[in-house]
Amino acid sequence: MNKKNVLLINPPLHFDNDLPHSLDVSVPPLGLLYLASYINHYSNSLNASVIDIGAEKISLSETLKRIKKQKPFVIGLTSMTPQLQGTVELAKCLKKSFPKVKIFLGGPHISADPGFINRFRVFDYAITGEAEKTFLDSLKKLVSGKKIPRIQSSEVIDNLDSIPFPDKELIDRNKYFKRESMMFSRGCPYNCYYCS
Known part of the structure; x- marks a missing residue:
C-alpha cells in the first residue's frame, strides 16, 4: 500500500531574494515533530516528514x-506571529507551484487569530490548539x-502520554543547539480571551 505524504514546514521570518531570513535561535520545531510523530505512529496510510527552512538555511x-x-498531498505550515510574512510568502508560492496540494495552517498565531486565514486565501484549512x-x-x-471545516478548533489532549x-x-x-526539550504539560485551564 502506498502511503500518502504529509509535509510539515517551519517557515522562516521572511525570504530575501529567495534566501530565508530567520532568527539564529536553532531550536527544533517541537510542535511539528510531535505532530509528525503522532501521524506516523497512529496511521498506516500516511507518512509525515518535516522541513525546517530557517534551521536548514535552504x-x-x-x-x-x-x-x-516528496509529492505531498497535504502541506502543514506552523506560524508564530513573527513568522507571518514568511508563512504567507511561502503559502503563495506553494499554491502557485502545487495548486492541488491542500495547505493547513497551525501554530500559535492562528490559535490566537483564527480569522487570519480569511485575510489570505492561500490557506485551505486552519487548526487551532x-x-x-x-x-x-x-x-x-x-x-x-470527505469534506472538513475550513477552521477547526482542536480539543485539549488530556493524556499527553497518548502522544509519542x-x-x-x-x-x-x-542544525540545532546541542540540547533537548520536551513537553510535560500544555496550556492553561483559564481560557483568557487575550492569550493563545
Whole structure:
C-alpha cells in the first residue's frame, strides 16, 4: 500500500531574494515533530516528514524542489506571529507551484487569530490548539474524500502520554543547539480571551 505524504514546514521570518531570513535561535520545531510523530505512529496510510527552512538555511527554490520530490498531498505550515510574512510568502508560492496540494495552517498565531486565514486565501484549512488528533482525523477524512471545516478548533489532549515522543530522526539534529526539550504539560485551564 502506498502511503500518502504529509509535509510539515517551519517557515522562516521572511525570504530575501529567495534566501530565508530567520532568527539564529536553532531550536527544533517541537510542535511539528510531535505532530509528525503522532501521524506516523497512529496511521498506516500516511507518512509525515518535516522541513525546517530557517534551521536548514535552504532557499525558497530549494524548498520547492524538495516539496516536488516528496509529492505531498497535504502541506502543514506552523506560524508564530513573527513568522507571518514568511508563512504567507511561502503559502503563495506553494499554491502557485502545487495548486492541488491542500495547505493547513497551525501554530500559535492562528490559535490566537483564527480569522487570519480569511485575510489570505492561500490557506485551505486552519487548526487551532493542540492539533495532533484533529489534524490526523482531518487527513483521514480528506483521503476518503470527505469534506472538513475550513477552521477547526482542536480539543485539549488530556493524556499527553497518548502522544509519542517527537521523532528527532525527522530533522538534521546537527542544525540545532546541542540540547533537548520536551513537553510535560500544555496550556492553561483559564481560557483568557487575550492569550493563545
